[in-house]
Amino acid sequence: MKQKTVQTVLIAVGASVAYVVLWQAALLLTGLFGWYSLRALLALYGTIGLFVVGLGWVVWVVELIGQQFERLRHQRREYDGAVPVLHKPLRRDADQQQWIWNPLDPGAWFYGGRRHKRLFQSIFALSWYSLAFFMALFLLTQIQGCKEYYDSPAGGGKPKQVVQKLKVKKIIRKKFLVNPFSPFLFDAPDIEKMVKFNFRDMTKHSYQVGQGEGEGAGFAGGRKGGKVRFIRLEYSGGDWDQNFGIGGDNNLLDRYAKFTGHKVAEKTESRTVAQLKRFPIGRSPALVYMTGQKSISLSKSEIKILREYLNEKHGMIFCSNGGSPHFHNQFDSMMNNVVPNAVRRPIQLDDPIHRGLDFIPIVAPHGGKQALGWYLDGRLICYYHPGDIGDAWCDDHAGVKSEIFEASYQLGINVIFHAHAEYSKWNLARKKRKK
């Protein structure tokens, strides 16, 4: 019988451990395959499951130890057979004449009178377990873990128009109808042989997209081995994962690489707001992307992290309204909470961030028609696109005209580039100040 109990316990322990392992594996796999909605569901229901499993163990352990105490008490004093032990005077242990403080002992004085001692112990255990579980959960979500680094690719260049526009021009070839014996000099001397200019070095940075001076296209404030990454923010309350990954915003990253020649990450990524804290100053993402059509719910600590990211880490938010005027209001209110001292203004069509664009592409006017910017001390800290630009980056481009989706790509590339170039400038200045 005892052996059978041990066997049952072992099976239960195995099953519990297997549950945790399988749950985490499922989370990992869904993340790898880009099934973010399923991942979110698994995370929620998995946590509930974990709570139930843990509660089962708590009940079992408390019951086991409680029985143990009762058995000991039986051995120590006489049991009259008519009144159960628990119904005898219990505020004090009869034998030892002292207060029982151990909460695992159902005879503890704080579980009240004779009746319902077990019930009070169960309520006590459940309360403490719930508190401990949620505290642990809170701490785990707050733990920053190892530091994470975000480095832009090193290099240099000019912030020239990143998308090449091809226009077919009709070239009329000039024909010279002159007498070959006339006094015209057709064999002009090679000017490069006469005056030696090192054009390649002089104009090196003018023909590559980037910021500052450095080898190859990139950013002077970047690092060797660094990559441009496209990180979107995970937040509670809404559908942050609209058009995420392959076939969605990955297309933008590919385009960015194609037109700038910068090294980019293989895939777009996502981080929770809390995870932004992991990045140290000077090696944090230059830009984070937000989208959705529902609510945005941020805790006080998340608001603080975002404020720190925008103010101290010189970050920037790129937001696209994914489907409702409600999201527009939510985002506006979020920004008011995060940076109350920033000013909100419509971004001008001739702003450097709109380089190469004659208009702002709108897929659907969810949050008005004007692109909005939040400025802090003259710096653009947030670019808000009202018309679901993320849809235009998808494989099917939401069925909009090529003119619109090409402009959407260009706008996306411009925003990424602008954020990285500004970050690079700031990083260089910061390093100089340190020296």
Added chain:
Amino acid sequence: MELATLRRLVVFTLIASAVFLSQFRRCSAQFDKLPNERWAKLREVERYQLNIAEKYYKANNWKVAVSEYDKYLKLYEDSEAAPYALLKWSRCQVKLRKGHTAIKEGYQSVIDYWPDSPEAPAAAYYMAKTSNDIGQIRSSKKFYKQVIDKYGKHLVASHAMSDLIALAVVEKDEKTQLDLRKKLTFDVHRSQHNGSICNTAAAELATYYFNRVAFEDGVKARATVTYGREFSAATGQQRIDGTVASVKASINKLLANTKTKAQGDRLAGLAIAYVRKQTPTGTTEEDKILARLHWLHVADLTITARQKDKVPGVYEQMLKIFGSDDEVLTRLAAWYITEKRYDEARAAYRRFTDKVKGLEYVAITYRISHQKKLASAIDAYNQILGLDPDRKVHWKQQVALTYNEFGNYLQAIGVYAELQNLDIENRHKWKGNIASTYSVAKKYNEAIAVYKQLIQEDIGGASNWSYQVAWIHHHRTGKLTDAISYYRQCINTANKYNQIADCYLRLKQYPRAIQQYKTIIGDKTLTASAPQAQLNIAWTQEKAGKKESAIKAFQTVCKNYPKLKQASQAHAHLQSKYKINVTLGGSKDE
């Protein structure tokens, strides 16, 4: 909220907007206008070209205006109006949301190439303002300061100071706010173009001082406020009126917080003493009028200071000094009402010299107060009917309304029937009221019967009465086919088609509902309602279970009306419900 109050609110809002717009227009027009003497200096060709550009500018056709001003600058670079044309070109660029171009290529060029032109100060100011509008706050502040330093006596300096104050408010920079408000209040000469700016600054400065219980300083600042179109200095009475209005807000603010309550009491004491000191004691008619106004201010300040025990005393003293006064009694009664002392309020109304007005207010207090008393209200109206038989129709209508408010519908109908005979001219209106009262009383058959009579009797209003019948059938009795037939008798509006479509939807006759929406789309007079009709087609197809057609209809909304909110709704619905990303549509914000 009462209908009259609501109406007053709307009127007030309209007047306020009109005043604001006129100020705004005046503000923008003063820099954007070329004086007649400079027009006279232009050659005929120059004048012609500038007029063309101005025409497009006034028509808000910014793109064409830009090219016309550009043409002017290319053709007549050395003309008298060249800096003006460049200034206007820059204004157009701002309207086209090209603020950076306006600053770099427009305003800056005006300052660089024509530094002594009359447009240079305006260009400098607009450069600062545009920088502010495009989020370049730091440079905008720098530009504003340059404007104040360089063109201190020019009109633009006042505008620059005002804008800097607005920025300082956002940044909570109290020192800058105070310095600039002091300058605008005491140093800047007021004219037609900057008067309102200086007056606002003076009022704000006064409030600043009052909030800190610096009463004397506040009064001094307030005294600089000018009045009228000529911006003439305030008279003694205007000064007191303005001071009291301003100080009341500060007293309220200070009393609201327990920490500053003592300061609030002190400020109220100072203000009351100030008004009492200024009160004329002469016996001339003019002195009496002024003294009465001062006493009213004392009463107002006593109310604001929450000295409840003193308020009735002040008013009673006024009545003793100046004799019976309906306005004083109105104010006293109004205060009693805010204190929920309705009986005392009614007692004050009953002391009115104008007995009819007093009784009307008494009746109203029985209608609106928490202790609603139908019999007393009707009794008051009956007394009025005895006193004012000439306005019998008006007072009878009030009686009917009172019965309606108390839910005594049959009695209300009885009064309306009386009114039908009393006021033959408006008999259809009173009959309509009978019908609507039946409808409110849920006696729909009777209501419909009266409306049907009205359709026969009042040919001009038949459409309206048909709509009422249709609406009752549609929303109350549920006789949808009858509702449709009555709606069809109404004049063609989008609302009519929408209501008919709604009836068909409830009858689950989806193709017919769609047909109604299609009628809206096809009617050229109802183009404004077409996007919603197209979206409604999509919703109807969805309700009918025709998934493919619904998707196509939603996509049509996105495609045909890409800039409207309906496109946004359709786009979001296609994605969330059908997981369809290809929504078509797409537009440009140029």
